[in-house]
Amino acid sequence: MKIYVCCKQVPDVAMTIQIKDGKFISEGMNYVLNAYDASCVEEALVLKEKYGAEVTLVLIGDEAGKEALRKGLAMGADNAFHISDPALNNLGSQAAAKVLQAFFKGRDFDFILTGKQAQDSDMGLAGGILSGLLNLPYVTNAVGLDVQDKMIVVKRQGDEGVEVLHMPMPSLITCSNDMNDPRIPSLKGIMASKKKPMEQVSLTDLGLSADEVLKESQKSSLKSFGLPPARKAGAKIEGDAQTLVATLMEKLTKEAKVL
Amino acid sequence: MNKIVSALGKFSLLLPGMPGFEAFERDVVLKLTPEAVLRPHTKMELLEIVKICQKEKIPYTATACRTSVTGASVSDRGILISLEKLNRVLTRPEPHRYGMSVQAEAGIMLKDFQKAVEDKGYFYPPDPTSWEEIQLGGSVATNATGENSYHYGSSRNYILGLEYIDKNGNLVWLERNLNPLNLPKQKNLAGYSLELEPLDLLIGSEGTLGIITEIKALLLPKPNAFLSLMLFVKNETEALRLAQRLDQHKQSLHLICLEYMDEPATQFIKKRSSRFFVPQGCSSLYIKTETPEGKTVEEFEDEFLQLVCELYSQSISMSPELIDHSILAKDYLELLEFRRMRHHVPATINEISVVNQKTGGGKVSSDWWVPIEHLVEHFAWMREEIKKLNLPSAIFGHIGNGHPHVNIMPKTAEEKQASIEFTKKCMLRAASLGGGVCGEHGLGKIKTWALPLQWDQVSIDKMKSVKAEWDPEGLAAPGNIFV
Ligand SMILES: Cc1cc2nc3c(=O)[nH]c(=O)nc-3n(C[C@H](O)[C@H](O)[C@H](O)COP(=O)(O)OP(=O)(O)OC[C@H]3O[C@@H](n4cnc5c(N)ncnc54)[C@H](O)[C@@H]3O)c2cc1C
Numbered sequence: 040m041k042i043y044v045c046c047k048q049v050p051d052v053a054m055t056i057q058i059k060d061g062k063f064i065s066e067g068m069n070y071v072l073n074a075y076d077a078s079c080v081e082e083a084l085v086l087k088e089k090y091g092a093e094v095t096l097v098l099i100g101d102e103a104g105k106e107a108l109r110k111g112l113a114m115g116a117d118n119a120f121h122i123s124d125p126a127l128n129n130l131g132s133q134a135a136a137k138v139l140q141a142f143f144k145g146r147d148f149d150f151i152l153t154g155k156q157a158q159d160s161d162m163g164l165a166g167g168i169l170s171g172l173l174n175l176p177y178v179t180n181a182v183g184l185d186v187q188d189k190m191i192v193v194k195r196q197g198d199e200g201v202e203v204l205h206m207p208m209p210s211l212i213t214c215s216n217d218m219n220d221p222r223i224p225s226l227k228g229i230m231a232s233k234k235k236p237m238e239q240v241s242l243t244d245l246g247l248s249a250d251e252v253l254k255e256s257q258k259s260s261l262k263s264f265g266l267p268p269a270r271k272a273g274a275k276i277e278g279d280a281q282t283l284v285a286t287l288m289e290k291l292t293k294e295a296k297v298l
Numbered sequence: 299m300n301k302i303v304s305a306l307g308k309f310s311l312l313l314p315g316m317p318g319f320e321a322f323e324r325d326v327v328l329k330l331t332p333e334a335v336l337r338p339h340t341k342m343e344l345l346e347i348v349k350i351c352q353k354e355k356i357p358y359t360a361t362a363c364r365t366s367v368t369g370a371s372v373s374d375r376g377i378l379i380s381l382e383k384l385n386r387v388l389t390r391p392e393p394h395r396y397g398m399s400v401q402a403e404a405g406i407m408l409k410d411f412q413k414a415v416e417d418k419g420y421f422y423p424p425d426p427t428s429w430e431e432i433q434l435g436g437s438v439a440t441n442a443t444g445e446n447s448y449h450y451g452s453s454r455n456y457i458l459g460l461e462y463i464d465k466n467g468n469l470v471w472l473e474r475n476l477n478p479l480n481l482p483k484q485k486n487l488a489g490y491s492l493e494l495e496p497l498d499l500l501i502g503s504e505g506t507l508g509i510i511t512e513i514k515a516l517l518l519p520k521p522n523a524f525l526s527l528m529l530f531v532k533n534e535t536e537a538l539r540l541a542q543r544l545d546q547h548k549q550s551l552h553l554i555c556l557e558y559m560d561e562p563a564t565q566f567i568k569k570r571s572s573r574f575f576v577p578q579g580c581s582s583l584y585i586k587t588e589t590p591e592g593k594t595v596e597e598f599e600d601e602f603l604q605l606v607c608e609l610y611s612q613s614i615s616m617s618p619e620l621i622d623h624s625i626l627a628k629d630y631l632e633l634l635e636f637r638r639m640r641h642h643v644p645a646t647i648n649e650i651s652v653v654n655q656k657t658g659g660g661k662v663s664s665d666w667w668v669p670i671e672h673l674v675e676h677f678a679w680m681r682e683e684i685k686k687l688n689l690p691s692a693i694f695g696h697i698g699n700g701h702p703h704v705n706i707m708p709k710t711a712e713e714k715q716a717s718i719e720f721t722k723k724c725m726l727r728a729a730s731l732g733g734g735v736c737g738e739h740g741l742g743k744i745k746t747w748a749l750p751l752q753w754d755q756v757s758i759d760k761m762k763s764v765k766a767e768w769d770p771e772g773l774a775a776p777g778n779i780f781v
Contacts, residue, residue, distance in 0.1 A: 049401070051629050052630055052631075053630025053631075053632050053633075053634075054630075055416060055417055069595070069629070071628075071629040071630075073630070074631065084748060105678070106595070106596060108595075110628070193723065220573045222573050222574060223573045223574045223625045223626070223627055223632050223635065224625065224626060225574065225575070225622060225623050225624060225625050225626075226527075226603065226607075226624040226626060227622035227623070227624060229603070230603075231628055233600075244513050270585050274557065279316065279317055280317055
């Protein structure tokens, strides 16, 4: 089996996000593998261990992206493609899908996994658009994967519960981070990852021009960043149980008007 | 009781039986019922309460979040005063001759305080395992330490000034003269720090010298990225030797934390971990390093791993498969996983203890430390003693500070008594090697007997005279530290 995992590098969620004049300040940020993509890598590796597979990572990004790829390789992926070009900075979902479409052109694979969204923008669009461009069957929000009789068995979290779908190969599946707990790389994995192939791919290699990418990028653009408004301080009610209930009832009926 | 109601009745009193009172009756080890709990809204209200207590001779104990494991924060004598409502950061980070400083009220939660300074681009290092559930004031009154104390030292190293309420009910500000970063970065000795500055008496005083109201803390610039490595090692002697070698290379490895888990403790994490493989039958070291200025994480990672592997392979009996299984955490979620994993060890021991309590046993934990050069020899002696005890044990903790938490898990009352005797022997020997009998938890009410294990009578008398001078009526946190 040949499994491709599309990855993205995102700022480490632990760090304080700083925004100035509507722009995200990237200096001093650490970039890590998007948690949803880490779950994709983990699931692909489990399938590899079960049935045998080649797990390939693809990432569009600058130098910081290499570290995210290295992480996936250290977890156990076999090889990686790093698509990098000055024209590819701050890509929108549409443009990213277009670049990936060019990358997958003529490639042989059984399925593509992507995170259901990225932790930075939380858009959740690239996977869907890519499946459209590649004309592939598509499932979102997978929480479990297996392979049976040349079909991919996908458990997806739907609104009403978990749905089980049998998908043909090739397909594109976007994965939830509820699917698994991604492994933490061992020292052996880390050392091995430094020797694993990571191929650099430019826009020219993909037969795309900077203008084409720009045009796609403009279809949707991010106007500005802002921090969520600070939450208003809550009201604290004190007293014995009777006073508490009475005050709460009053607030719920008169102020919040929910009762 | 009547005396308290008549003296303090104008404040809102939380009395036994009222909703919310129960939470003030327990810390982690003791249940003691105070006559009333007061939760002043302002510093002036607090001051008034303390003045009345002093006039009426009502004992008062400051209480923060009651995570003390010594009974220090609960009392059945007089009242408890909770600082929970005095929880504001009072200043912006400001330049100070020793760096940047910030002032806050003592009742602020440590995690809120740390987040507030982090949002301004700074870092307040003290990191006890209980950091999410304690107050800044509680951490200062116990001189709390954590896994990063190996590099950063204890709370004391970050205190520039303190305000407290003195024996006459006055607010007194104590400013530090010396640079706190130059003070020894060692774990606690029991009792008061007699050799340093006046505010050092209050740090670690467990509420016995008065209530701390405000704290001026020293801030550091935010550190660079961390890397954490869990190294599996065949046996204890090898692990301790490796710890000593890592310690010798502390500077070039930029180590900030050096922790040990013996075989039983390491196997506890095996049961919990789905994210990495824990080999059978081994012990482990857990180290953390901070990327130095001017280097990228990747550049430093290569250098760091190379040196660690070299140190690891310097011992012939180290098995290469084990180093292969060692795991490296780099991003927030992985680092958090490591932290939780470590937290899982005491949690498991507590679960075993609860089961053992049903048959009269429980757990007997110790908090002694020795200078690291004595570690291997002290451990060898201790293992012989544990063999004689013939009881299950698990050891984990701050090996870089020579400070392991040794837990014996007796099933019966008789076994428990033997475990206590064993622990006393360890403490006495640790003190004689230049270490301490309680590295981080203090004496509180349940370990007052340990003071003479640490100090001679002359020193204890000096501490008693400090207490008599600062709190002549013995009203502040009675029962803590001294019998
Ligand atoms: C799971 C767990 C892990 C722990 N890990 C660590 C650890 O890694 N390192 C460590 O050092 N400790 C540790 N502890 C012990 C404990 O959390 C610390 O001692 C902590 O600093 C106590 O903070 P607190 O807010 O709960 O204070 P409390 O327990 O409420 O009070 C502790 C002492 O401080 C006094 N006090 C509180 N506030 C004031 C004030 N404003 N003025 C004067 N005196 C005051 C009290 O009278 C009492 O004597 C741990 C405890 C638990 C339960």
